[in-house]
Amino acid sequence: MTILTQLNYEVRDSQGNIIPNKSVPLSLKINESAPKYLIHKAIVIQDRNRRQGNASCKTRSEVRGGGKKPWKQKGTGQARSGSSNSPLWKGGGVTFGPKPRSYEKKINIKEKQLALKTAFFNNMHKVVVIENLSAIASQPKTKDLIQLLKKLLLSDVDKKALIVAHEINENLTRSTRNLPNVELLYSHNLNLKEILLAKRIVITQDALTNLTQK
Incomplete structure (x- = not known):
């Protein structure tokens, strides 16, 4: 049986406050038995393709x-x-x-995209959507990034966090590389395994919109 489900993610500003009347929708048209199979298939293929x-x-x-x-x-x-x-x-x-x-094995683009969407959908409780990361991207300061994560994640700041941005930014990359519990990915090369392993996910509005439009 095919079902159509939709979630609306609240968007927060750089201070961690919810912006009124602003949200990003994430909709999925899936078969009830397909998501877990697709996630498992995508993870197996990802691990196979990493083997030398x-x-x-x-x-x-x-x-x-x-x-x-x-x-x-x-x-x-x-x-x-x-x-x-x-x-x-x-x-x-x-x-x-x-x-x-x-050991390389291919996966259909639509299957991979559906697996990514399903991973976000099933882990909605750990996703925080932020309007943008312009305050961090303007200059490489790890201290500012830690303060922002404390505002967004509150008590979960010491757990493994995943930051997903839309556009590649050298300052953002340099700000995160010294933090052992923080992983940075960009929307064009999302890693399904990192999404599942992360305890909290901070994703920009543009990155989530890009994911929903695929």
């Missing part, structure tokens, strides 16, 4: 040596052997060992 896939073992043909037969075929009392780089020997090749490969 450069593990490598040498086979018996790649191990150095082994050209000479260790002993004659009969008469020694030992098991017959033709090469010292056999997988049965110490220092020999590896049977069915890993070789460099790509």
